[in-house]
Amino acid sequence: MVRHRNLRRYLVGFDTSTLPQIFTDCLVIGGGVAGLRVALEVAEAGPDVRVTLATKTELLESNSYYAQGGIAAVTDPVEDSPEKHRADTLATACGLADEAIVEMVVGEGPDRIRDLIDWGTPFDRDGDALSLTREGGHSARRILHASGDSTGREISQTMAAQARVQSRIVLRERTYTIDLLTGDTGEVLGALLWTAATGLTVCWARFTVLASGGAGRLYRESTNPETATGDGMAIAYRAGAELEDLEFVQFHPTTLYIAGASRALISETVRGEGGRLLDRNGTRFMPEYHADAELAPRDVVSRAIVRQMAKTDSTNVYLDLRHLKAEHLYARFPFIRTICRDFDIDIARDLIPVRPAAHYTIGGVRVDGDGRTSLPRLYACGEVSCTRLHGANRLGSNSLLEGLVFGYRAGRRIVEQLAVGNGTSRPPRLQFTVAHSDRTVLDVDDVQNSLRAIMWRNVGIERDARHLAETEEIIEFWQSYVLDKEFADPRGWQLQNMLTLARLVARSANQRQESRGTHFRTDFPERDDAHWQHHIVRSVASASA
Ligand SMILES: Cc1cc2nc3c(=O)[nH]c(=O)nc-3n(C[C@H](O)[C@H](O)[C@H](O)COP(=O)(O)OP(=O)(O)OC[C@H]3O[C@@H](n4cnc5c(N)ncnc54)[C@H](O)[C@@H]3O)c2cc1C
Structure with missing residues (x-):
């Protein structure tokens, strides 16, 4: 467990009784493939269901939109099979994948592709058949693609169009989620949202889904768009949720x-x-x-x-x-x-x-096979989550698939819970105050650039104990000047989230004294199954101030 001296429960002060309030059945934070898939599923619950989907910037600005190569699924039963896809995923995962999860995702993949085709995704074709290509680690041609190398754009546009015509889904773009709201027993009651036009709003939700994507922007060299700052993982951590396998970052x-x-x-x-x-x-x-x-x-x-x-x-x-x-x-x-x-x-x-x-965040908020986190009424899916599908290394084109399968499953589970009337407690009044700090104000961009540079150099493709420990020390120093402040807009909150998460990544990488999958230690170059077979799980309910 990592104790952050300055980590408080909420980034900003508030009193829910004085803020504008929204009530919804399901709040989805994120509009990539995972968030859209949950929203579309929950919207099927019935005519009265209300889904709120919030995105940090425009709906189509996400890692999902930029996915190029394609999506893996077994659609050619002659040359390919679920057993082969399962074996390839397990081999790449280097002993850390959960076999039951792999089997489930591979097995349900073709159905989720069918949904996409039914909604109108224009996958490329060779005549009547789907056009398939092969990628590293795959033993068969099983990667579907659309408009050549614009697969993510085509899938995202298709799903977004479905969401836009679904009247039960309220889309709130350019709406930043600052923190999850939690009750006395740790159950998640919704989230604190912010827009430039209206400031803070409280969103009370019967169920909340984190689908806020990965943290590739922790690194100076990154394929991810600017939105991928790992907010959801830091938000979940402050709320006391368990995070898992943060040391595994795919380059x-x-x-x-x-x-x-x-x-x-x-x-x-x-x-x-x-x-x-x-x-x-x-x-x-x-x-x-x-x-x-x-x-x-x-x-x-x-x-x-x-x-x-x-x-x-x-x-x-x-x-x-x-x-x-x-x-x-x-x-x-x-x-x-x-x-x-x-x-x-x-x-x-x-x-x-x-x-x-840096490309893909393998670790994240720990979930079960239905996307349930360790906190009641909180689900997570897509890159923000750790499902144990990828283990220590992700097989290319398996992440869009994972987002769709877990988005669907979390959605089904929430529909069942809504049907039996769960999640209907009366919202309490929540208040939080941030003490003023006189300490020097650092420049947000300077710290962010320095953080991304040191993560690339010291917590990147090759790592060792000395550089990881130094990185933690340096980040702790920055934290002492940044986490004590109360910021008024997303630039500051993002930096606070990045510092929180980066330190956890550096600490996790230092703790895992072996090399496996994406995690390579020059001082421990061998895989060590005797000591490191198991995942490291962190819970910080104690972070509450
Ligand atoms: C360049 C590139 C190419 C890729 N190619 C492939 C590929 O070919 N095949 C494959 O399988 N995978 C690929 N990947 C990985 C894959 O795209 C992602 O893992 C996947 O799309 C993640 O989907 P997601 O829905 O979890 O998150 P994202 O698509 O990243 O969506 C995250 C959402 O969360 C929102 N959000 C974040 N923080 C907040 C906040 N604080 N408040 C409100 N909203 C917030 C964002 O606005 C966004 O809407 C690629 C990734 C990149 C970057």
Whole structure:
């Protein structure tokens, strides 16, 4: 357990009796695939049900929207099978996945794809059949994609359109969730919301679902959009929920590396279609590191790139597609082609400079197979949660699937609970005051940039005890000047959340004295099943001030 000296129960002071109030059956925090899937399911509960869905910025600004490569599911019963998908997921997870969860997600995947098709998702096709591709770690072609490499955009737009016409769902965009509201016994009663136009609002909810996505922006090099600051995990932590496996952060091997530009993902499917990795001398290096070469698991490829960059004293390596047919590349990767073209790179004729970046948060709020957290009336699904599907490493294209399957299951469970009248307690009056602090005010952007830089250097692809311990110390120092303040807008709250979560990630990484999946310790390079088979679970109900 990590004790934060300055961590208080709520980030801001409030008195619910003086604030505007909203009442809803189900509050969904987040509008990516997971949040939209829950909302659409709960909306089926009956004509009187009310679902409120809040998003930090616009509805379509999420990791889901930017997903490129596709979504994994067994839709070809001849060449593929649920057993193969299950075995691939387990092999990538390095011994930490929950086999029953893997079986459930793989088994229910095709039904969730069917929902998407019924709602109108335009998956790419070869004639009448769904077009399937392969990615690293998958033993069969089972990745569905849409508009080539814009799968997330197509799925998000389709689901958002469904939500917009569903009158039982009230969409509240640009509505920041500051904290969950909890009652005397720790049950979640809703959340404290904020908009620039109206300030604080209390949302009382019979059930609350965290679907607020991951924390890729904790790192300087990241494929994630600015929204992915891990708010939901920090919010859940302050409320006393259990978090799990935070040390497992997946780094994507190939993001476009142009100094000064933001990091755009170059999807794994590019390597799946035959792309090769070359170092600055033009040498193809992946066969030296793994038998599957460019199609080795992501952690292996990321580490190999970092080592090859060090060996050749270079800031990046290159993706080489020049041996593949130009027409095929342009048709298959229109989005990547456009991004590269902006920098005068023709993906069929030029080498593409790439390097790894933080991509996916494997750990998160601990949930069961129906998305239930350790707190009554609180559910979580999607990247904010830890379902134990991915174990210590995520198989590519399994996360959109996870969000859909758990979103559906949490939604079904909430529908059942609503039907039997659960979650209808009368809201109490809640009050909280933040003591004034005279300590120096630090610049929010400066601290955020420094935090992201140190996370990248010390809690990144390769880690060791000394640097992890130093990182914790430094973050604790920043915390003492940032967590004592009361901020009035999301920039400050996000920084408070990032500092809270980053310290937990550094501490978790230091505690796990072995290497497994995405977590690589140079001082403990071997996997240690005898001591580290089990997950580390943290609960901080004691964080209450
Ligand atoms: C570039 C990129 C490519 C990817 N490609 C693939 C792929 O091909 N296949 C695959 O399976 N996975 C892929 N992934 C991963 C996958 O996209 C995500 O894991 C998944 O979409 C997460 O969905 P989600 O619904 O949990 O969260 P998100 O889609 O990230 O949605 C989070 C939502 O929470 C809201 N939110 C956050 N904090 C707050 C707050 N404080 N208050 C209110 N709202 C809040 C946000 O506004 C947003 O609406 C990719 C990720 C990236 C970044």
